Every structure is written in structure tokens, then in C-alpha cells.
Amino acid sequence: MRPLFFILMTLGLFACNQQNDQTQSLKNKIDSLESKLADTYKPGFGDFMGSIQAHHSKLWFAGLYENWDLADFEVHELMEAIEDIEKFHEGREETLLIGMIMPPLDSISNAIEQKNTALFNSSYTSLTNTCNQCHKAVDMEFIIVKQPDTPPFSNQDFKPLK
Ligand code: HEC
Structure with a gap:
């Protein structure tokens, strides 16, 4: 009876340890993905x-x-x-x-x-x-938009195709 008990105990501990390792490695992956996301360029x-x-x-x-x-x-x-x-x-x-x-x-x-x-x-x-x-x-009344006088780009033709 006794040896069997020890064998089962050891197997159980081993499985438990392996699971802890996996959890830790997933946690590390999440951490590194989170820090990558934080560094991703986001237009302001x-x-x-x-x-x-x-x-x-x-x-x-x-x-x-x-x-x-x-x-x-x-x-x-x-x-x-x-x-x-x-x-x-x-x-x-x-x-x-x-x-x-x-x-x-x-x-x-x-x-x-x-x-x-x-x-x-x-x-x-x-x-x-x-x-x-x-x-x-938004207290930015100094940004004044108006109807434009001249086209914004000289390399685009705004007239329709005939
Ligand atoms: C939420 C309301 C809101 C509306 C609607 C809005 N704006 Fe703005 N606009 C802002 C804010 C806030 C900023 C300042 C952005 C910043 O903090 O850089 C801004 C900044 C700007 C700037 C300054 C950018 C620069 O670098 O000089 C321009 C130009 C501009 N808006 C054009 C427009 C035009 C054109 C429209 C309409 C078609 C418009 N906005 C509508 C909120 C708005």
C-alpha cells in the first residue's frame, strides 16, 4: 500500500508543478503582449x-x-x-x-x-x-475652419471626367 501511495503523491505533485509552469508561461505571454500593445502607434x-x-x-x-x-x-x-x-x-x-x-x-x-x-x-x-x-x-475657438479658396493639392484634378 505505502509505495503505491508515494508513487501517486509524486505523480500528483509533478502534474501540479507542470500546470503551474504553464500558467506562469501564459502570464508572461500576456504581459509581453500587453506591453507591445501599449507601444503600438495610435493616431492622436x-x-x-x-x-x-x-x-x-x-x-x-x-x-x-x-x-x-x-x-x-x-x-x-x-x-x-x-x-x-x-x-x-x-x-x-x-x-x-x-x-x-x-x-x-x-x-x-x-x-x-x-x-x-x-x-x-x-x-x-x-x-x-x-x-x-x-x-x-472644447475651448479651442482659435482653430477656425473656413470654406477653402484654393484646392489643397495641385496634383489632384477635382473636375469630373468628361
Ligand atoms: C469633437 C468636436 C470636433 C469636431 C466636430 C471637429 N473638431 Fe477639429 N478639433 C477638435 C479637437 C479636440 C482638436 C484638437 C486636437 C488635438 O488635441 O490635437 C481639433 C483640432 C482641429 C484642427 C487643428 C489641427 C492642426 O494641426 O492644426 C483642425 C484643422 C481641425 N480640427 C479641423 C476640423 C474640421 C475641418 C472639422 C469639421 C469638418 C472639425 N475639425 C470638427 C475637435 C473637433
Whole structure:
């Protein structure tokens, strides 16, 4: 009886030790993944705003030349940037305000669908006003967005294909 007891005891301890080793190695893996995640590059709020600024400007010239396909593309780029802000900057005070930009974007989307230049122009004004309203709300009223005078890039033709 006795030897059998010791054998079972030893086997039990061995199995237990092995499990502890596995748990420890999983813990180490999680730790190293966590520190890798913390070091992953995440675009800042201002980086997204820089991209929004470019698409806001391109959108204007797309509408001006009635290049509705490009205008539609630019509106969706803006919507994607908003979604990215909501995803990557979830929970920030500023992010809670970003939704105010959706109604004017929807209205521009409608104008594009109807190829309605007058509605496009008035919705664009309301979009620009909303940019500034939000900047005011986050105490950054010194960031003033306006309707652009010149295309943001000289290497892109905003006129539609004939
Ligand atoms: C949440 C509300 C909000 C809305 C809506 C918003 N912004 Fe901003 N914007 C911010 C915040 C916050 C910053 C400062 C980001 C930072 O901390 O770097 C900013 C910064 C900027 C900057 C400064 C970036 C720079 O480097 O000079 C520009 C340009 C800008 N926004 C353009 C726009 C445009 C164009 C729109 C509308 C299409 C818009 N923003 C709508 C909150 C908003």
C-alpha cells in the first residue's frame, strides 16, 4: 500500500508543478503582449483632425465642380475618420461631442445623391459652422475652419471626367 501511495503523491505533485509552469508561461505571454500593445502607434485626435481638414477641403472642390462621385467619396472619408475617432479615442470628453457633425454630413450626402448644388452649398456651410462650434466647445475657438479658396493639392484634378 505505502509505495503505491508515494508513487501517486509524486505523480500528483509533478502534474501540479507542470500546470503551474504553464500558467506562469501564459502570464508572461500576456504581459509581453500587453506591453507591445501599449507601444503600438495610435493616431492622436489631432492626427485625425488633420485628415478631416484635408477631406473637408477636397469635398468643397468636388462639389464646386459637381464631381458628385468624388464628393460622395470625400463625405465617406470624413465619416470614416469620425468612426475612427470614436473607436480609437473612446471615452474622451471631445469624442462625446463628435456626433454633432453627423447631421450636416447626412445633409451633404443627400445633396450629393440629388446632385443639388444649392443644398450642397448650404449643407457645406452648416458643416463648417459645426467644425467651429465643436472647437469652441472644447475651448479651442482659435482653430477656425473656413470654406477653402484654393484646392489643397495641385496634383489632384477635382473636375469630373468628361
Ligand atoms: C469633437 C468636436 C470636433 C469636431 C466636430 C471637429 N473638431 Fe477639429 N478639433 C477638435 C479637437 C479636440 C482638436 C484638437 C486636437 C488635438 O488635441 O490635437 C481639433 C483640432 C482641429 C484642427 C487643428 C489641427 C492642426 O494641426 O492644426 C483642425 C484643422 C481641425 N480640427 C479641423 C476640423 C474640421 C475641418 C472639422 C469639421 C469638418 C472639425 N475639425 C470638427 C475637435 C473637433
